[in-house]
Amino acid sequence: MTELTRSTFDKVMVPNYNPQPMIPVRGDGARVWDQDDNEFIDFAGGIAVNVVGHNHPRLVAAIKAQADKLWHLSNVYTNEPALALASKLTEATFADKVFFCNSGAEANEAAFKLIRKYAYDNFGPEKNEIISFTKSFHGRTLFTVSVGGQPKYREGFEPAPGGITHVPFNDIEALKAAISDNTCGVVM
Ligand SMILES: Cc1ncc(COP(=O)(O)O)c(C=O)c1O
Structure with a gap:
C-alpha cells in the first residue's frame, strides 16, 4: 500500500473536515502516539464525547467479548447490550427512555x-x-x-x-x- 499521510486525506476524502497534520496510530490512557512515535496528551477526548481514554483493559475486553458473539443487526431486531445499557441509563438518570444514535x-x-x-x-x-x-x-x-x-x-x-x-x-x-x-x- 502507498504511504498514508495527511495529504492522502486531501486526495481521497471529501473535505468536510480539516484534520491535523499528525495522524494518531495508537493510544494508552490519556496519551496518543503518531506515525513517527511522537507522544501527545489527548486533551480532546473525541471533542469531549468519548472521554474514556485509550486502550482501557475493561473496555477492550468488552469489545472483544462482543466481537466474538455478534457484530451487526438491523433495526428489525433489538439486542441485549443495547437493552442492558438503556436499562442502566434510565435507572441512573431522570430519563424514562433512551435514544441511541451514531453521531x-x-x-x-x-x-x-x-x-x-x-x-x-x-x-x-x-x-x-x-x-x-x-x-x-x-x-x-x-x-x-x-x-x-x-x-x-x-x-x-x-x-x-x-x-x-x-x-x-x-x-x-x-x-x-x-x-x-x-x-x-x-x-x-
Ligand atoms: C457542539 C457540537 N455539536 C454537535 C457536533 C456534531 O457531532 P458529530 O460530529 O458527532 O456529528 C459537534 C461536532 O464537532 C460539536 O462540536
Whole structure:
C-alpha cells in the first residue's frame, strides 16, 4: 500500500473536515502516539464525547467479548447490550427512555425533531420556532447546519428548513426579545 499521510486525506476524502497534520496510530490512557512515535496528551477526548481514554483493559475486553458473539443487526431486531445499557441509563438518570444514535448531528437532529413534535402535539403546529445563537455548531445534517449559527456550513444547500432564529451569543435582551408564544426550543 502507498504511504498514508495527511495529504492522502486531501486526495481521497471529501473535505468536510480539516484534520491535523499528525495522524494518531495508537493510544494508552490519556496519551496518543503518531506515525513517527511522537507522544501527545489527548486533551480532546473525541471533542469531549468519548472521554474514556485509550486502550482501557475493561473496555477492550468488552469489545472483544462482543466481537466474538455478534457484530451487526438491523433495526428489525433489538439486542441485549443495547437493552442492558438503556436499562442502566434510565435507572441512573431522570430519563424514562433512551435514544441511541451514531453521531452528535443525529442526537441534535433528534432533539430538534422531538421539541417540534412535542410542541405540535401539545400546543399546535404554529409553535415550531427554534432559537439558536450566532457562531454555534450543532452538526452537519441539513437541519443541524440550519439551526447552527455559521452560514458557511449552510450556504449552497438552500432552501434550508425554516422557523429558526439566530440571536447574538451572550445577549440576554436579544434572546428575551426573540422568545415568543411560538418558540418551542432554545439551543445553546
Ligand atoms: C457542539 C457540537 N455539536 C454537535 C457536533 C456534531 O457531532 P458529530 O460530529 O458527532 O456529528 C459537534 C461536532 O464537532 C460539536 O462540536
